[in-house]
Amino acid sequence: xxxxxxxxxxxxxxxxxxxxxxxxxxxxxxxxxxxxxxxxxxxxxxxxxxxxxxxxxxxxxxxxxxxxxxxxxxxxxxxxxxxxxxxxxxx
Amino acid sequence: xxxxxxxxxxxxxxxxxxxxxxxxxxxxxxxxxxxxxxxxxxxxxxxxxxxxxxxxxxxxxxxxxxxxxxxxxxxxxxxxxxxxxxxxxxxxxxxxxxxxxxxxxxxxxxxxxxxxxxxxxxxxxxxxxxxxxxxxxxxxxxxxxxxxxxxxxxxxxxxxxxxxxxxxxxxxxxxxxxxxxxxxxxxxxxxxxxxxxxxxxxxxxxxxxxxxxxxxxxxxxxxxxxxxxxxxxxxxxxxxxxxxxxxxxxxxxxxxxxxxxxxxxxxxxxxxxxxxxxxxxxxxxxxxxxxxxxxxxxxxxxxxxxxxxxxxxxxxxxxxxxxxxxxxxxxxxxxxxxxxxxxxxxxxxxxxxxxxxxxxxxxxxxxxxxxxxxxxxxxxxxxxxxxxxxxxxxxxxxxxxxxxxxxxxxxxxxxxxxxxxxxxxxxxxxxxxxx
Numbered sequence: 001x002x003x004x005x006x007x008x009x010x011x012x013x014x015x016x017x018x019x020x021x022x023x024x025x026x027x028x029x030x031x032x033x034x035x036x037x038x039x040x041x042x043x044x045x046x047x048x049x050x051x052x053x054x055x056x057x058x059x060x061x062x063x064x065x066x067x068x069x070x071x072x073x074x075x076x077x078x079x080x081x082x083x084x085x086x087x088x089x090x091x
Numbered sequence: 092x093x094x095x096x097x098x099x100x101x102x103x104x105x106x107x108x109x110x111x112x113x114x115x116x117x118x119x120x121x122x123x124x125x126x127x128x129x130x131x132x133x134x135x136x137x138x139x140x141x142x143x144x145x146x147x148x149x150x151x152x153x154x155x156x157x158x159x160x161x162x163x164x165x166x167x168x169x170x171x172x173x174x175x176x177x178x179x180x181x182x183x184x185x186x187x188x189x190x191x192x193x194x195x196x197x198x199x200x201x202x203x204x205x206x207x208x209x210x211x212x213x214x215x216x217x218x219x220x221x222x223x224x225x226x227x228x229x230x231x232x233x234x235x236x237x238x239x240x241x242x243x244x245x246x247x248x249x250x251x252x253x254x255x256x257x258x259x260x261x262x263x264x265x266x267x268x269x270x271x272x273x274x275x276x277x278x279x280x281x282x283x284x285x286x287x288x289x290x291x292x293x294x295x296x297x298x299x300x301x302x303x304x305x306x307x308x309x310x311x312x313x314x315x316x317x318x319x320x321x322x323x324x325x326x327x328x329x330x331x332x333x334x335x336x337x338x339x340x341x342x343x344x345x346x347x348x349x350x351x352x353x354x355x356x357x358x359x360x361x362x363x364x365x366x367x368x369x370x371x372x373x374x375x376x377x378x379x380x381x382x383x384x385x386x387x388x389x390x391x392x393x394x395x396x397x398x399x400x401x402x403x404x405x406x407x408x409x410x411x412x413x414x415x416x417x418x419x420x421x422x423x424x425x426x427x428x429x430x431x432x433x434x435x436x437x438x439x440x441x442x443x444x445x446x447x448x449x450x451x452x453x454x455x456x457x458x459x460x461x462x463x464x465x466x467x468x469x470x471x472x473x474x475x476x477x478x479x480x481x482x483x484x485x486x487x488x489x490x491x492x493x494x495x496x497x498x499x500x501x502x503x504x505x506x507x508x509x510x511x512x513x514x515x516x517x518x519x520x521x522x523x524x525x526x
Contacts, residue, residue: 003350006282006374034341037348040280040376061376062134064258065278065349068271068378069341078260079127079134082222082241087133090283090328090373091201 003042007059015084018057019077020066026074027053034069061086096120097429098238098248100225100261102131103201104415105399106254107208108153108422109429114215115152116430122217123248124209125240127224132205135256136377138279139323139330140166140304141204141415142196149454150423156211161203163325164302165194168295171410172361174309174320178483179361191301198302198323198330199415200283225255228264228395235265235394250438252396252425254418257378259401267389267397274338274466275382277317277407280353281332284369288327294365295324305365306410309479311356313347315472316340317381319409320356322365329369331357334407336381339470379414380405383462387452391443398425406459408526409469417455424450464525471519481510 028051035044035053040063043056055066062085067077079085097113099106102124113122128134141162147154167189172181189195209219229237229245237247253261257276262268286294295303307320317336322329333349333356340346347355356362380403390397398404399418406413428446432438448456468474485506489499496502510516 001354001371003374006350006371009371009373010375032342032344034343034346037343037346038278038337038341040278040349040353041374042348042350061374063136063278063376063378064271065276065337065376065378067258068273068276068337071341073270078226079224082127082224083129085134086375087129088136088202088373088375090203091132091136091205091375 007041011087011089012058013084013087014058015080018055019080019085020055020057020060021076022053022055023074023076024052026072030072030074032071034071035066038065038069040065092237092245092247094247095123096248097122097250097252098246099124099252099254100238101253101255101401102126102128102209102219103135103205103254103256103399103418104208105401105418105422105425106252107131107205107212108150108419109252109254109398109426110212110217110219111156111208111215112152112423112426113429114212114217116426118216123246124212124217124219125223125225125238126219126221128221130206130221131209131219132202135201135205136281136375137199137201137415138281138321138332138412139198139200139325140196140412141199142411142413143193143416144195145416145454146419147193150420153419153423161207162194162197162199164198164300165191166196166198166302166304167191168297168301168303170303170305172305172307173479173482174307174359174361175479175483177360178487179359180479180482180486196304198304198325200325225261228261233393235392250394250396250429250432252398252429253401254398254422255401257380257400259397262389262397262401265392265395267392273341274336275380277334277336277379277381278349278376279332279334279379280349280374280376281330282371283373283375284329284331284366285372286327286329286369290368291324291327291329297324307356307362308409308474310475311335311352312340313352313355314339314343315476317469318475320362321412322362328372329366331362331366334379379407381407381466383459383465385456385460387448387456390448391440393440394438396425396428396443396447398422404455404459406462407469408462408465417459420454421451462526468522468526471522473515473519477510481506484510
């Protein structure tokens, strides 16, 4: 089962504004790019043309793994606003 | 600025245990719980097993409240499985002596459990505000004097309890945690799989309402890194997940994607048989404190107490995984500390430390730190590669019939020597003696 299909099962209320912001300058200097594989929702992608990392914040499971794994401290990560984000029905 | 008697950040098990105890002790005092989710439990994820025995021993009042709580099943069957590539070796333990009423441990779904405990707290007089994210601690010098919410409200209190979970941005704000060290954390991903109760009981060999806890050791990451899998039986669903230490994993070059590791685990012949026909109904992830190290001086600040995951209270011993019990115990202890310090009108760091840390030293802090060498033991790649493969090879050789077979001893001994009884095995064993 594809992770996108799994994420589609979750109850989520999306904010318009991303709760994860990438400092591209710091990000560019990173060779590890752990965010590309550690995210349980696989939300990070590398733009094929620019090489920049992008994040699709709307499927975020709010675990914080990317924040912990990012070796450059390039992520500004906060919890989504009060009414937003994933709302677990089982947890 | 509005003023209340106590502010609790986070309606998880630590925050709610604290709220219940405070409201029950003195209904005149205002207890305000700020929760960022739609309701208590909406943001909370656990593997799914809660040990109640330590709660009964160290947080009596909370344990009493739990009568009638919506637990899933009382765990009676414990299974540890070593996963080799195409084989699984299990130690399966069914013990009629395991207490199920009241249960020694139970499986839980946090949305249900926390919502229920939230109702209890409300009945007792605590005030829970959902959809309310705290963005800042208000300070007067070093002293914490309140919080600021996203909506811009500033609320003051003589004492704040940070029960805001493993990432505890509030402990960070108070200077009690500096950054996040990857090796101190693990990431867990979990599916909830719907399966009717009859099939669960048949499949896991359980009597009615009994539960099974299955832990899997093996090369979850394909790189011999700290990791494992779990499967807990709920009433009519399974909690299936993997756990991977972030430290080693995040350092891999072009490492395997976590969702792929999940699918790989799920496609293992043993796991496949457990989950066949079950339908995925939710996918969750959570970070777990992994390092059994607690710095007592970082558990309180002037006007602030940290409890539960926020304080790093978790313990993974490979065969038992604890966290929720510590959350309940530390939550109740935080409340007792607030009550004791209120009598003296002294919420200073020193007063809180004495009232809080002294209470949980035996039941929580030392319970965790006595296993401080556990991470070292669990970082041994052989645990995830050689041992599961070795167990499978030995049993494969013993169970196979036909061909030119040597005597049993001569079949098994060379393999046992190859995998277990050798210098490296001796070193592993020596290391394990320390925990």
